[in-house]
Amino acid sequence: MSRRDRERGAGTILALGLVLVVLVVCGAAVLVSQGLAAAARSARVADLAALAAADAERGLVPGGTCPRAIAVARLNGAALVSCEVESPGRIVRVIVTIPAPAGLGVAEGRARAGSPP
Numbered sequence: 001m002s003r004r005d006r007e008r009g010a011g012t013i014l015a016l017g018l019v020l021v022v023l024v025v026c027g028a029a030v031l032v033s034q035g036l037a038a039a040a041r042s043a044r045v046a047d048l049a050a051l052a053a054a055d056a057e058r059g060l061v062p063g064g065t066c067p068r069a070i071a072v073a074r075l076n077g078a079a080l081v082s083c084e085v086e087s088p089g090r091i092v093r094v095i096v097t098i099p100a101p102a103g104l105g106v107a108e109g110r111a112r113a114g115s116p117p
Contacts, residue, residue, distance in 0.1 A: 031102055038100040038107035045078040046096045046109030053092040054113040057085060069094050081108070090114045 053069035055061045061068070066083035073080040073096045082095040091114030097106040 031104070034101045035104050035107070038098060038104065039109075042078065042096060042098045042107040042109030043111070044109070045073060045076040045098060046094055046111035047113070048076060049073045049078075049080065049083075049096055050092055050094045050111035050113035053083060053094060054090075054115070057089060057092050058115055059089075065092060078109070086112070087114065 049069040049072045052061075052072040053065045056063050056068040057065045065085060066080070069083045069092070070080045073094075078096040078098045080094060080096055082093070084093050085091070086093050091112060093112045094110070096109050098109070100107045
């Protein structure tokens with residue numbers, strides 16, 4: 001058996017290995033990008049809920065502070081975990097969570113909003 005016959009098919013194995021590596025890297029990149037998108041979305045929802053709650057706390061819109069934050073979080077597909085008035089009539093802090101795709105758990109967003117100092 002010549003050396004040429006022994007190495008026959010080695011290129012195919014190398015090509016399949018390279019394809020496997022590329023697929024694994026692409027899969028990991030998709031998971032990371034989905035996690036980052038979920039984190040950005042949760043931060044955005046937290047900002048919206050905090051702003052709405054701060055408006056209610058300052059009396060700019062009717063309704064309660066935390067009920068307003070709950071409503072805004074629900075409308076954006078999130079769950080309000082915490083809502084607290086840091087400074088009565090001025091500043092509100094909220095924490096929201098949204099489900100992250102692909103079984104990554106949940107993404108948490110935190111925000112603080114209120115009147116200027």
